[in-house]
Amino acid sequence: IRLGASPRGETRGVYRRIHDEIVKASWLNPMDHPVTALHGVSQWRLMWHFERYTATAGCAKLAIALRLQAMKHGRYPEALAQLVPEFLDKLPSDPFSGKGFIYRKEGQGFIVYSVGVNGADDGGVEDPDNREAGDIVWKCPR
Numbered sequence: 001i002r003l004g005a006s007p008r009g010e011t012r013g014v015y016r017r018i019h020d021e022i023v024k025a026s027w028l029n030p031m032d033h034p035v036t037a038l039h040g041v042s043q044w045r046l047m048w049h050f051e052r053y054t055a056t057a058g059c060a061k062l063a064i065a066l067r068l069q070a071m072k073h074g075r076y077p078e079a080l081a082q083l084v085p086e087f088l089d090k091l092p093s094d095p096f097s098g099k100g101f102i103y104r105k106e107g108q109g110f111i112v113y114s115v116g117v118n119g120a121d122d123g124g125v126e127d128p129d130n131r132e133a134g135d136i137v138w139k140c141p142r
């Protein structure tokens with residue numbers, strides 16, 4: 001129960017350690033206990049998908065607020081904090097880092113992103129061939 005109350009950035013690491021311990025446990029050979037082993041893997045995958053969805057939704061929420069800001073004030077803000085309280089009650093947290101999403105203006109538009117599953121800031125670069133690498137990115141060209 002305490003795990004459910006933890007920030008998601010911490011929760012991901014705990015779930016990963018639990019998963020790794022289940023897989024490594026000598027008494028829980030996946031060949032001898034396939035249902036139990038699959039259950040642990042399924043929980044990890046479910047958490048992974050939930051966090052990716054949460055990150056994508058956070059990027060979308062910020063992108064909408066950024067567009068509203070630009071429509072009303074004629075420009076994008078210098079920092080996400082400028083969206084509060086006019087467009088957002090509070091800024092969402094990146095589920096993979098437990099910190100804020102990363103934002104920068106690019107040309108006439110912007111990029112907002114999560115560090116993604118690997119937990120590393122890859123500079124706003126996605127890896128379409130490997131969903132566990134790269135960032136989760138929302139770009140707006142104008």
